[in-house]
Amino acid sequence: MQKTWWKEAVVYQIYPRSFNDSNGDGIGDLSGIIEKIDYLHLLGVDVIWLSPIFQSPNDDNGYDVSDYCAIMNEFGTMQQFDQLLAAVHQKGMKLILDLVPNHSSDEHEWFQQSRQSKNNPYRDYYYWQAEPPSNWVSFFSGSAWEYDELSQEYYLHLFSKKQPDLNWENPKVRQEMYNIMHFWFQKGIDGFRIDVFPFISKQLDFPNIDPNQFEKTVVEVYANGPRLQEFVQELNKEVLAKYDVLTMGEGIGIKPSRALEFVGEEAKGLNMLYHFDHVTINYGSGGKYDPVPWKLSSFKQIFADWDAAVGEDGWINIVLDNHDFPRMVSRFGEDKKYRKKSAKLLAILLLTLRGIPCIYQGSEIGMTNVLFNTLEEYDDVEVKNLHQEWLKKGKDTQALLKAVQIQGRDNARTPFQWDATPNAGFTKGKPWLPINPNYPQINAEEALNDPESIFHFYKDLLAYRKANKTLIYGKFELLLPASEQLFVYRRWDAEQRYLVLLNFSEEEITIPSDVPLEDYLQVKGNYDKVGTRDVLRSWEGRVMCAKRKITH
Ligand code: TEU
Numbered sequence: 241m242q243k244t245w246w247k248e249a250v251v252y253q254i255y256p257r258s259f260n261d262s263n264g265d266g267i268g269d270l271s272g273i274i275e276k277i278d279y280l281h282l283l284g285v286d287v288i289w290l291s292p293i294f295q296s297p298n299d300d301n302g303y304d305v306s307d308y309c310a311i312m313n314e315f316g317t318m319q320q321f322d323q324l325l326a327a328v329h330q331k332g333m334k335l336i337l338d339l340v341p342n343h344s345s346d347e348h349e350w351f352q353q354s355r356q357s358k359n360n361p362y363r364d365y366y367y368w369q370a371e372p373p374s375n376w377v378s379f380f381s382g383s384a385w386e387y388d389e390l391s392q393e394y395y396l397h398l399f400s401k402k403q404p405d406l407n408w409e410n411p412k413v414r415q416e417m418y419n420i421m422h423f424w425f426q427k428g429i430d431g432f433r434i435d436v437f438p439f440i441s442k443q444l445d446f447p448n449i450d451p452n453q454f455e456k457t458v459v460e461v462y463a464n465g466p467r468l469q470e471f472v473q474e475l476n477k478e479v480l481a482k483y484d485v486l487t488m489g490e491g492i493g494i495k496p497s498r499a500l501e502f503v504g505e506e507a508k509g510l511n512m513l514y515h516f517d518h519v520t521i522n523y524g525s526g527g528k529y530d531p532v533p534w535k536l537s538s539f540k541q542i543f544a545d546w547d548a549a550v551g552e553d554g555w556i557n558i559v560l561d562n563h564d565f566p567r568m569v570s571r572f573g574e575d576k577k578y579r580k581k582s583a584k585l586l587a588i589l590l591l592t593l594r595g596i597p598c599i600y601q602g603s604e605i606g607m608t609n610v611l612f613n614t615l616e617e618y619d620d621v622e623v624k625n626l627h628q629e630w631l632k633k634g635k636d637t638q639a640l641l642k643a644v645q646i647q648g649r650d651n652a653r654t655p656f657q658w659d660a661t662p663n664a665g666f667t668k669g670k671p672w673l674p675i676n677p678n679y680p681q682i683n684a685e686e687a688l689n690d691p692e693s694i695f696h697f698y699k700d701l702l703a704y705r706k707a708n709k710t711l712i713y714g715k716f717e718l719l720l721p722a723s724e725q726l727f728v729y730r731r732w733d734a735e736q737r738y739l740v741l742l743n744f745s746e747e748e749i750t751i752p753s754d755v756p757l758e759d760y761l762q763v764k765g766n767y768d769k770v771g772t773r774d775v776l777r778s779w780e781g782r783v784m785c786a787k788r789k790i791t792h
């Protein structure tokens with residue numbers, strides 16, 4: 241296996257709109273990010289990933305791009321971008337951007353042209369049909385086929401109707417994307433996160449779906465189209481192979497069995513992808529807004545299966561939350577009595593599994609879900625559309641509100657909590673989305689001043705990981721797979737052995753005697769005093785290192 245800088249990287253995701261507002265308009269911006277580079281450097285992350293910063297009408301907060309080579313007005317100018325890039329590099333860190341190749345904004349010049357007439361040269365940049373060929377549904381409610389008055393046909397949009405899907409069958413579309421990528425690489429960026437890459441190749445007969453089996457639909461119909469591997473390999477050949485950059489594909493719908501086709505050393509595709517099964521683990525039969533209880537045993541098995549499938553031949557991201565999912569401490573931890581303990585336990589998980597960790601902004605200070613009291617307070621296009629749909633169908637919107645409070649994407653999008661001053665120090669104006677009212681207690685300033693904070697725990701563990709490469713490259717083995725409280729695993733290589741013990745419950749749990757505790761010493765933990773050797777306290781997490789070097 242080849243060792244490279246990107247395999248050793250830890251990624252920090254910024255959702256620019258909600259990170260730091262420098263000019264008081266209530267929207268985070270590039271200058272705001274520049275102000276916080278020292279904070280990120282202190283934390284010790286290597287790569288900063290910015291959610292989309294390109295020109296956009298913001299129907300889906302930048303995931304609807306109207307110009308891929310211009311900066312969104314609200315975020316600043318190209319000159320400010322250049323300053324940001326230089327400032328990040330000056331600190332020895334890297335910067336990656338979010339590329340959205342599957343769809344553009346309907347306000348993009350290509351789509352504006354495309355809808356002019358059936359023989360416009362841009363017509364086949366998108367998918368047009370005289371009649372909806374199938375019952376495909378959009379991720380954001382309703383049919384995925386939208387009628388366009390101007391040219392009197394239907395176009396495909398897997399996301400909002402302001403996000404028409406680009407037709408990758410058209411070589412011109414692919415070339416446009418490659419040119420865009422070259423443009424940014426020539427500016428000196430260090431890579432891309434690639435939005436919903438598994439959707440770029442479509443089944444051109446658009447087979448009907450079973451709308452009650454959304455998971456199956458995504459895997460078997462929307463993702464994994466027949467030319468997917470070919471497109472990814474072409475993109476590598478035409479662009480990626482020419483630069484030393486990092487690419488991470490958002491791998492929705494990819495199952496472990498196909499992973500190496502995209503991220504295997506041999507495949508010559510992307511560097512890594514992030515898997516979805518654990519972040520959709522609580523989706524009920526009605527999908528995301530029909531949450532059901534989840535089991536730790538299933539959660540663990542997902543990580544074990546992925547690790548087994550990619551092994552040393554490919555790389556994956558470890559993601560416990562991002563801008564599309566609830567806050568990890570609220571979801572997988574306990575965000576009240578054990579907020580600090582469980583957030584630190586999750587930090588151990590995130591930073592000691594095999595894979596490239598992505599820390600989502602605010603999780604390093606233990607930010608939690610927000611509880612808005614009405615659906616109107618939510619800004620997300622997904623929620624707005626669903627709200628309309630439920631009203632139309634006469635369904636109980638109080639039930640929807642409850643589900644959105646648990647599952648909604650705005651949970652992770654409330655502005656970053658910098659300090660205890662008004663608006664959490666995020667803005668001097670009116671924030672675009674309300675601040676979580678818990679900011680006087682939970683904020684970065686408090687965390688920086690408290691040596692026992694979640695922030696300092698991350699910082700310490702990041703430094704430890706960097707110094708102990710076994711935690712990066714070492715093999716992984718899950719122990720006690722059936723336990724519903726304990727997540728226990730080993731990591732090892734020729735140099736060293738680690739044992740990680742995580743108690744995902746409030747109960748005190750005795751560690752079964754077949755776990756070889758005697759061979760190990762604790763090196764990191766989320767309690768200040770080392771406890772009884774074979775008992776894990778509430779939400780206790782430990783990283784243990786072998787007393788003697790490995791022999792097998
Ligand atoms: O997300 C696509 C995706 O797979 C989902 O996480 C999706 O947002 C979710 O299931 C909807 O409930 C990416 C972006 O991360 C997301 O923010 C965008 O909305 C989406 O693509 C469209 O670009």
Ligand code: CA
Nearest residue numbers: 261263267269
């Ligand atoms: Ca601003």
